[in-house]
Amino acid sequence: MNAAPILEPMVRKLELWGPLEEEDRAALLALPYTLREIPQQGYIVRDGDRPTHSCALLRGYAFRQKIVADGERQILAVQIPGDLVDLQNSLLPKADHSVQALTRVEVAYIPREPIVALAFERPAIGKLLWFDTLVDGSIAREWITNIGRRDxxxxxxxxxxxxxxxxxxxxxxxxxxxxxxxxxxxxxxxxxxxxxxxxxxxxxxxxxxxxxxxxxxxxxxxxxxxxxxxxxxxxxxxxx
Amino acid sequence: MQVRPSQPEGRPAIGAVVPRFFFHLHGGQDLSDEEGVLLDDLDAVRVQALKGARDIMANEVKSGHLPLNESICVTDEQGAVVHRQRFPDAIVIVHESESE
Structure with missing residues (x-):
């Protein structure tokens, strides 16, 4: 058992999308994880990786990015504490972009199987995780609009x-x-x-x-x- | 920015001896760069200055304005000027008579 609720920032983030029963909350907090500190500019996930874990950002800021052929970088999103920075990798077999630390970060690496299992065993959790990826998609659409059409x-x-x-x-x-x-x-x-x-x-x-x-x-x-x-x-x- | 080959992916830039250059703007409104950018060498400085000048002009042109009076002055960490990019030198202007 974890004495301190290390995953609390992640649960708080998910609760933005709807309420959680105490049992569901406890189940999320009881997910297994490995804590890692990553220095500024360090990689949390690399484009092309076959991730075995999804990551919750506990402290610090991170960004998602892609690099084009001539070496130019596009930052796709900025992640803040509580964000699941690569929830899509709980199901997608291969990372399609990199996630890098903007500042020194503390990250919880959560194995993908227990996340998926929890999402299906506890529909309230599944719904919030689904909601979370939908909002990520909504933010990405806004960023496309921003870069494509605004000065x-x-x-x-x-x-x-x-x-x-x-x-x-x-x-x-x-x-x-x-x-x-x-x-x-x-x-x-x-x-x-x-x-x-x-x-x-x-x-x-x-x-x-x-x-x-x-x-x-x-x-x-x-x-x-x-x-x-x-x-x-x-x-x-x-x-x- | 260009991802520098000299900076191994996933490693912090801490301790790396990559120099910092400052890109100041002159002409329209004088604007000093307090933050700077880490770049490998003067070739990279020239590329960034060229891209910067074109980027600013491109955006201004969209609102019908081309600030050919501006320039970018690049200094090193000691404050010495290492490069100057005048905006008109960053583009080729093709006039009507020349294109016929």
Whole structure:
């Protein structure tokens, strides 16, 4: 038995999607796992791996990425504590992208068989896990829209709004004040821009007065205006 | 960014002797880069400056504006200028008379 509920952040995340009976909660917390600390830039899952585990991010931030032929990287999603960073690998036999640590992270590697078994034995859990992957898909659709159809300024404003709400919901930050451990280069890779362009765009945002960003944190002075500038409406996060 | 071959995948960059370069913008609005980017050498610096200039111009063109007055000035960790990319030098402009 685990004395401390190590998997608590994961359960809290899943409970965003619906209530859990105490027994289901306990069953999730009793899943077997191996704890691993991974340094910044370290790989949690590699593209092409045949994973035997799914990973719950307990501490720190991670990102999903793909690398194209000329070596350019596209960041596909940013994961925060509580996120199951590769739940799809509980069923898909081969990893179709890499997951890398954005900061130093603590990850629980959970063997895939017990997760799948739990999902089928306990329908309430199965439903929440299914819900979780559907929301991941919804966020991915929003990111495609962002990169495909919005200009640089709007893309970055949108990204900053998304982090604000997700971190607030996870109890890690506040809507108008949070840590963002991303470099200009990483923001560029997440928005399909270059680092120098991100720097220029962030400066324009600074000058607009509704946002202040220093190296690792973001303070939003006017949420409504940032959301408007970012063409942001939170429906796709499915928090309501 | 380009994934550097010199940085083994999955290893932290900590301890690696990859230099940091700073990409400052001049012309339209002067903007210094406080953060910088880790790059292997000056070839990589030139590639990044070129891509950056084109990226900014491409986005500006979408709103009907081409800032040919801007440039990117790259400095090393000691603050020495190692490269300058003027925006007009990053593109070939084909005029109507030349294309006929």
């Amino acid at each position: 640089a300024y709007t893309r970055i404003a949108h990204l900053l709004c998304e982090f604000a709400l997700r971190l607030e919901k996870a109890g890690i930050g506040e809507r108008d004040r949070y840590e963002l451990p991303m470099t200009q280069e990483q923001i560029a890779d997440a928005t399909g821009l270059t680092a120098v362009h991100v720097n220029r765009t962030l400066r324009t945002m600074d000058e607009s007065g509704f946002l202040t960003r220093d190296k690792r944190s973001v303070v939003i002075h006017d949420w409504a205006r940032l959301a408007q500038a970012g063409d942001f409406s939170s429906g796709y996060l499915h928090f309501d």
